[in-house]
Amino acid sequence: MCGPSGITINVTCADPEEVPPDLVRRCVERVIFTHPFLVSRVAMPRHLVIEVSVSAHSCTGIQHGAYPSTGHISLELNEISLFAQDGSFEVSEDQVLKILYHEFGHFIDARLDPNFRYDHDRRPPQGPMRVAYYHLWDAYIDGRLGEFAPYTLQERQNEAAKCQAALPEAAIASIWSGPPVSFDEILSLAERYTSPIG
Numbered sequence: 001m002c003g004p005s006g007i008t009i010n011v012t013c014a015d016p017e018e019v020p021p022d023l024v025r026r027c028v029e030r031v032i033f034t035h036p037f038l039v040s041r042v043a044m045p046r047h048l049v050i051e052v053s054v055s056a057h058s059c060t061g062i063q064h065g066a067y068p069s070t071g072h073i074s075l076e077l078n079e080i081s082l083f084a085q086d087g088s089f090e091v092s093e094d095q096v097l098k099i100l101y102h103e104f105g106h107f108i109d110a111r112l113d114p115n116f117r118y119d120h121d122r123r124p125p126q127g128p129m130r131v132a133y134y135h136l137w138d139a140y141i142d143g144r145l146g147e148f149a150p151y152t153l154q155e156r157q158n159e160a161a162k163c164q165a166a167l168p169e170a171a172i173a174s175i176w177s178g179p180p181v182s183f184d185e186i187l188s189l190a191e192r193y194t195s196p197i198g
């Protein structure tokens with residue numbers, strides 16, 4: 001689908017009866033036009049192609065490595081994460097929106113906000129530091145999303161404490177509600193908590 005804005009959204013759902021593609025498309029449209037990280041100096045690009053795929057085997061995440069050269073981003077959504085968190089076996093539009101607000105938070109920070117100073121080539125290699133970097137960035141995003149966040153501070157702290165770096169609750173709390181940070185500051189924190197000399 002290509003609207004007058006030049007934004008194309010393609011949605012593929014492995015099980016369209018479980019997760020209707022139209023619901024996902026509608027949620028993506030809403031999120032890209034109402035995202036709280038979009039402010040006067042940070043706007044959605046006029047041309048953007050968003051490929052969304054939903055399946056029970058997907059690992060939820062947004063890939064924007066190709067964005068600077070092609071204008072494409074791809075988003076994988078794990079079907080299970082889209083269900084209402086109250087135990088009912090139904091996809092919840094509210095939950096889909098929250099997951100999307102979070103994932104697009106990564107894209108906006110990395111690719112649209114010059115103050116974040118993202119550097120794709122300097123992401124930590126696979127390993128404990130990469131995991132810590134994502135826990136910290138996730139908490140930084142959810143803290144700013146407020147009511148749109150998919151997880152609470154306590155849930156983020158619990159997850160971060162379980163990873164190999166065992167990030168302390170205070171580290172997650174301070175990035176959750178602290179002042180704006182850059183990619184470099186997140187990297188330094190991730191390095192500090194994974195460095196062998198502590």
Ligand SMILES: [Zn+2]
Binds near residue numbers: 102103106
């Ligand atoms: Zn994330």
